[in-house]
Amino acid sequence: MTYETILVERKGRVAILTLNRPEALNALNLQVMTDVVAAAEELDRDPDVGCIVLTGSAKAFAAGADIKEMRPQSYMDMYLTDWFTAWDRLGQVRTPTLAAVSGYALGGGCELAMLCDILLASDTAKFGQPEIKLGVIPGIGGSQRLTRAVGKAKAMELCLTGRTMDAEEAERAGLVSRIVPAANLLDEALTVATTVADMSKPVAMMAKEAVNRAFETTLTEGVRFERRLFHAVFATADQKEGMTAFVDKRPPHFTHS
Numbered sequence: 267m268t269y270e271t272i273l274v275e276r277k278g279r280v281a282i283l284t285l286n287r288p289e290a291l292n293a294l295n296l297q298v299m300t301d302v303v304a305a306a307e308e309l310d311r312d313p314d315v316g317c318i319v320l321t322g323s324a325k326a327f328a329a330g331a332d333i334k335e336m337r338p339q340s341y342m343d344m345y346l347t348d349w350f351t352a353w354d355r356l357g358q359v360r361t362p363t364l365a366a367v368s369g370y371a372l373g374g375g376c377e378l379a380m381l382c383d384i385l386l387a388s389d390t391a392k393f394g395q396p397e398i399k400l401g402v403i404p405g406i407g408g409s410q411r412l413t414r415a416v417g418k419a420k421a422m423e424l425c426l427t428g429r430t431m432d433a434e435e436a437e438r439a440g441l442v443s444r445i446v447p448a449a450n451l452l453d454e455a456l457t458v459a460t461t462v463a464d465m466s467k468p469v470a471m472m473a474k475e476a477v478n479r480a481f482e483t484t485l486t487e488g489v490r491f492e493r494r495l496f497h498a499v500f501a502t503a504d505q506k507e508g509m510t511a512f513v514d515k516r517p518p519h520f521t522h523s
């Protein structure tokens with residue numbers, strides 16, 4: 267399939283989605299949402315894709331939702347179309363996802379990065395929820411996911427002042443897993459994504475599901491959920507292969523089954 271606002275590339279078992287609206291610093295209009303969600307869902311169904319990388323340009327991962335598109339909208343327009351609700355479907359993709367962020371990840375851009383499972387930042391990345399400066403608030407989960415990632419103190423300050431965080435502050439706060447020099451970001455993202463994609467896909471899906479459950483339930487329920495999945499991995503061929511390869515002192519050859 268071809269898309270208007272993104273580029274889709276395959277490197278082995280990794281798919282790379284690149285936001286491609288350079289004229290608007292990759293601002294997220296409805297077409298971007300439609301394209302990203304459709305592409306991610308199509309790739310999610312493909313057994314030969316083990317990790318999906320989402321990235322932007324060197325200057326901007328995404329500078330937020332498209333302000334020019336939103337400006338004339340009324341409450342009824344927003345409510346009846348349930349504006350931006352389709353982004354939630356990106357969070358429901360079962361294949362692991364990785365956001366590789368360089369430059370601006372503001373507003374909806376920061377929220378989009380937080381919808382991904384692994385967040386790698388270049389040393390030029392800037393994160394923030396500046397919506398309040400436009401007279402609005404985050405609308406793609408930023409107030410919830412940022413708070414869960416960095417805690418109330420910093421999330422509240424960022425959402426109330428619109429201040430941006432640089433990559434180092436974002437790493438210290440726990441928003442990003444690692445900082446990479448800007449020139450190496452895509453290579454490093456591909457290395458991490460390939461490592462994930464070469465694991466057993468069903469087992470990676472279960473690991474992702476288990477970690478995500480930590481944000482939605484109590485510790486007791488979360489541990490119980492993990493235990494059920496842990497038992498379930500013993501139904502996979504990949505568990506037998508992984509443990510046999512260890513005993514045989516050779517690399518595993520997972521069949522994703």
Ligand code: CO8
Pocket residue numbers: 289290291293294329330331332333334335344349350370372373374375396397400402403404405406
């Ligand atoms: N929307 C639309 N166009 C944008 C956006 C945006 N978010 N960001 C940049 N652009 C456009 C500019 O208008 C400009 O276009 P033009 O050349 O036609 O004037 C072009 O991109 C280049 O931008 P700048 O000239 O501003 O570039 P600078 O390098 O000077 O500045 C900044 C870069 C600091 C990133 C600046 O562009 C900026 O502040 N952008 C807006 C950042 C922002 O406020 N983001 C939050 C948007 S609101 C949001 O995300 C809400 C999400 C929730 C909605 C939920 C609805 C239900």
